[in-house]
Amino acid sequence: MAENTEHRPPRRRGLRIALFTLAGLVLVGAGLGGIAYWKLNGNIHGVDISGQLGTARPPASTGGAFNVLVLGSDSRSGANGSLAGGETGDTARSDTAMVVHVNQAHTAASVVSIPRDTLVSRPACTAPDGKQVAAARSAMFNSAYEVGGPACAVKTAEQLTGMRMDHFVEVDFTGFAALIDAIGGVDVTTTVAIDDKDSGLHLDPGTHHLGGAQALAFVRTRHGVGDGSDLGRIELQKEMVKAMLGQIGSLGLTSNPVAMWKLGDRLTSSLTTDSDLASVNSLVGMAQTIKKIGPDQLTMVTLPVAYAVSDPNRVVPKTPDAQQLWTALRTDQAVPPQVLQQQPANPAMASPSAPGSAPASASASVSVPATARASRPAVAGGGAE
Template sequence: MSHVSEPAEPTARRTHRRAVWTTILAAQLVIALITAGGSWLVYDNLNDNIPEGQRIRHKVPEVLPDGVASDAPTKPLNILVMGSDTRVGAGNDDIGGANPEGTARSDTVILLHVSRDRSHAYGVSLPRDAIIDRPDCVTDDRGEVPGATGVRFNTAFEVGGPVCTVQTVEALTDIHINHFVVLDFRGFRDMVDAIGGVEVCLPKAVDDDKHNIHFDAGTQVLEGTQALDYVRERYQLSVTGDIGRMKRQQAFIASMIQKVRSAGTLSQPQRILSFLSAVTSSIQTDDELDSVGRLKDLAMEVRRTGLDKIKFLTVPVEPDPNNPEVTLVWSATAQDLWERIRQDEQLGKDFSEGSIGADDQFGDEPSQSPSPDPTSDPTSDPTSDPTSEPRTSPEEAEQRAEAGLCG
């Protein structure tokens, strides 16, 4: 993993600080779509919460993978999930660090790929500050937006909104995006609170007086405002800057999936209602997803995906040759990842190593090992075999520590 120095300019540092507030927001929609399932059926009264969707003008046509017929009952899905740092609206306007220009940005974009047979899914985080060549965009609400070369990825949202971000991703990856969703601050906080908080594990305590962020070391449950502090902390937990922090945020998403799908959440109708209310009152979508019924249909399609089949990873990156101490670019290896998505293939060893799965146990502290069961057969447990490979490689353990994660 590349180590990227922090920007030296004070303005850049402030921009990064504001950005972290939103790095986790949009990914919660992934959880809602996959886990809500049949619960949508009884909450049609939430329909008025969702604003009218925007039309996507695609740069890449839908091309099915090799061997998939055009009349196949199900097709692969690619959903672009974004977080908006807007301060507009109740629940958002009391959050500090607003963009001085008053414009909204998407500081996180996750490309969620769901396989045609719905047996697996993976979300690819796209770093906000990666340097790219942004294409010309055309949107219904902003008209024609000229492109630019050598700009940060998140400028697409700032100048052209979610539709321009979709067109940018399509142009860069040659992947057809079926849908998009955007979530704001209020949605994140309310979703975390609705399910009673999310469990995380910190390898060390955090005492960041400058930003008033304080956490104890070890396993703990964070509620909405605490969770915002956790995902925006960048000075004491993540020594690799945004890349390490993104790995920690992916772990947070995975832990939230576990919580949403737990019996403690699914057995409490009020929690489900609060969760879905938080989702529907805080999102923007494309015009094919702008109703509870359409979101429910999508949720019903993908809910069969098992927890152990959902993975999160970051697009391969490397230091920007023109500014290696500050910014990143996508590496050439990213083209292999885009081809796997286009062909609806699984990640494979190259990309799955270092990924975070929704079935990982993030509350287990590295110093706490379960006591052996004297009645069990040690030969039946691969972890008791000294010749077996460890679940976490030394390299991955180092990456997790650098990201501020327990073992």
């Protein structure tokens, strides 16, 4: 899934920040109490997803289970530009996407990472400025956010999964780096060497303690991991998510009001949620709901994909595994064993399946040459966007 950079301006090259910072943020929020409550509420940017999408959506979750679409924004505006590099501007994509399913008992969660260049059927949407965005039979998943904003990203995720996204959370560069620094950094383990001139990260195999800037580089590393696609990077991101949750759970931040205030102020300033979640009270309420879920109660997988026969740089959901995964989550079941078996233990082994038939929503007219598939790198070396 090598990047096609010929048609993509530098300002749009960006982060695949894999964040499940929702869990970290709400756990922190649980201790805020009345500390500058009004200011933190004002920091949070809420989007009326339900109002924009109306009733033409999958049914709301019942029995206590719920789903959250978590996006990492690659915006270079403001302080994000100095962290990410490249040109600054207002254009942004949802270059990291995770569907988080919390079970009915609120004792476990399944997190499904969707590679950003997965070809999907993108529904017709209304952009935040009121412009109508036409449906597309075969579009990259992350294009929905770019052309139609958060509501279009949610609508596309719902069409792909068949599940209602009960909540939406978006975090940018600044929020991610601030979280890592505020919790004192994280310990991560990589099984492959990372020597990435683009992100500036250089790590030998082993365990390392990373601060905010290094952690950001860690989750951006792409070209030299696995086949050079998002799949290798997603494996690094999974390591980061579990490290973050473990670190947050061990700090006892609720007993330190000063640290709580600093972290809460930074994060809420970088946070966009659906309007129902856009308050400290709502975030604290969710914190209480998921308080039993720690790293050991998370099942993290990547959506099963295969190379698209229409384009060797793109992937499509792999049949029937992808459908079985979404069906399991819709019925509040565990991730199917066949999906778990496909998850690589080593980022250098992450690669899509051989070319597969594209779904009806993604046209397929050209076979992928074997030479194109064989040329993809297989070991870590470097590269981030």
